[in-house]
Amino acid sequence: MTFEVQRHHSAITAFGAYRPARVVTNTELAEVVDTSDEWIRSRVGITTRYFAAPDESIADMAIAAGHAALSAAHVDPADIDLVIVASCTLETPIPGAAAEVAHRLGIDSPGAYDLNAACAGFCYGLAHASSAIQNGDSRRALVIGVEKFTNWTDDSDRTTYIIFGDGAGAAVVSRSEQQLIGPTVWGSCGDRPEIISIPDRHGVLGMDGRAVFRWATTEMRDEVINICEQSGVKITDIDVFVPHQANMRIIDAMLRGLKFRDDTVIARDIELSGNTSAASIPLALSSLAKSGQATTGDLVLVIGFGAGLTFAGQLFVMP
Amino acid sequence: MPTKQEIQDGLAEILEEVAGVMPEDVSPEKSFTDDLDVDSLSMVEIATAVEDKWGVAIPDDELANIKTVGDAITFVDTHQ
Numbered sequence: 022m023t024f025e026v027q028r029h030h031s032a033i034t035a036f037g038a039y040r041p042a043r044v045v046t047n048t049e050l051a052e053v054v055d056t057s058d059e060w061i062r063s064r065v066g067i068t069t070r071y072f073a074a075p076d077e078s079i080a081d082m083a084i085a086a087g088h089a090a091l092s093a094a095h096v097d098p099a100d101i102d103l104v105i106v107a108s109c110t111l112e113t114p115i116p117g118a119a120a121e122v123a124h125r126l127g128i129d130s131p132g133a134y135d136l137n138a139a140c141a142g143f144c145y146g147l148a149h150a151s152s153a154i155q156n157g158d159s160r161r162a163l164v165i166g167v168e169k170f171t172n173w174t175d176d177s178d179r180t181t182y183i184i185f186g187d188g189a190g191a192a193v194v195s196r197s198e199q200q201l202i203g204p205t206v207w208g209s210c211g212d213r214p215e216i217i218s219i220p221d222r223h224g225v226l227g228m229d230g231r232a233v234f235r236w237a238t239t240e241m242r243d244e245v246i247n248i249c250e251q252s253g254v255k256i257t258d259i260d261v262f263v264p265h266q267a268n269m270r271i272i273d274a275m276l277r278g279l280k281f282r283d284d285t286v287i288a289r290d291i292e293l294s295g296n297t298s299a300a301s302i303p304l305a306l307s308s309l310a311k312s313g314q315a316t317t318g319d320l321v322l323v324i325g326f327g328a329g330l331t332f333a334g335q336l337f338v339m340p
Numbered sequence: 341m342p343t344k345q346e347i348q349d350g351l352a353e354i355l356e357e358v359a360g361v362m363p364e365d366v367s368p369e370k371s372f373t374d375d376l377d378v379d380s381l382s383m384v385e386i387a388t389a390v391e392d393k394w395g396v397a398i399p400d401d402e403l404a405n406i407k408t409v410g411d412a413i414t415f416v417d418t419h420q
Contacts, residue, residue, distance in 0.1 A: 063379070064379065064381065230381070231380060231381070231384055231400060232400065234381050234384050234385075235384050235387075235388060235400070238384070238385060238388065239388050270381050274358075274381075274385050277357065277358070277385075
């Protein structure tokens with residue numbers, strides 16, 4: 022037998038963000054690790070990052086961001102039927118966070134699962150939510166990127182401790198009159214799993230920054246062009262560019278090879294939030310929306326890339 | 341095949357674009373780190389720009405041995 026599938030359109034309708042209360046400056050970090058404000062600013066372009074409270078969980082932060090997104094979308098939790106939580110820093114691997122997050126948000130029995138695509142997680146979640154809506158499996162989905170890196174970093178390694186932060190960002194994805202999310206371009210390079218990894222269950226995050234930099238600034242630049250080509254748009258059509266907020270130097274290096282318009286808005290939330298992996302793209306989008314730098318109807322290009330190595334990106338129209 | 345002077349001129353352009361180094365400061369005896377204030381991430385970016393410009397491959401272990409502008413010119417010249 023065969024099945025009838027009705028096709029629908031999907032769109033992002035709102036973003037939400039949660040940043041923990043504790044703001045950590047470079048000067049504060051320099052008291053515990055061998056570094057300096059000047060070194061951090063010049064190497065990674067970060068001035069502050071947020072650290073969650075010790076008793077603040079991944080689920081707590083995801084709920085705060087999810088709640089903000091639902092409020093911004095004027096959506097009743099009961100109208101959500103799919104919750105996707107993207108994270109690579111859960112306290113423990115079982116259970117995943119999505120079901121608890123949904124329950125505590127008052128969302129009744131949605132489809133719920135976690136995905137781990139590291140810093141690309143939000144873009145993978147957005148791809149799945151959009152597809153689920155297009156296929157009719159979901160009418161309205163909540164996608165959350167959330168990380169608590171302080172679970173998995175320590176002050177013995179200045180190369181990671183200064184970069185990573187905690188936080189959560191979320192998006193509501195809904196059935197729409199028009200298709201406002203483009204096709205996803207994704208891929209992976211599994212021959213270098215060790216360059217960003219937590220080597221064992223008692224370990225902390227380690228990273229070969231130089232290797233990551235080279236990969237991100239060369240191959241991801243090509244993927245940005247690929248994302249444009251998949252949707253038949255020119256790079257000069259992009260109003261807002263939101264790469265994963267990995268390192269300001271990576272963003273600057275990517276930009277040197279990409280001919281955006283002079284007035285294209287470039288997300289630089291890393292300066293204030295650090296690298297929050299799966300949360301970085303929705304956090305940056307929330308900031309741009311709040312500040313008015315990104316406005317309704319803008320064409321946005323997002324691309325996430327990180328541990329695995331894995332990447333994903335797409336275009337969408339700003340709600 | 342570019343001459344050594346052409347490679348040096350091309351390197352100077354890349355150094356200006358990537359790291360803001362003044363072209364007149366670029367000469368073979370200059371150390372990237374000590375004289376031109378180029379850090380390790382900029383060296384990676386310079387390496388990839390060199391790869392694109394002259395079609396040579398500079399793996400990370402080879403990059404570690406390139407200390408001066410002259411080392412880079414020699415590398416490109418001998419790997420053409």
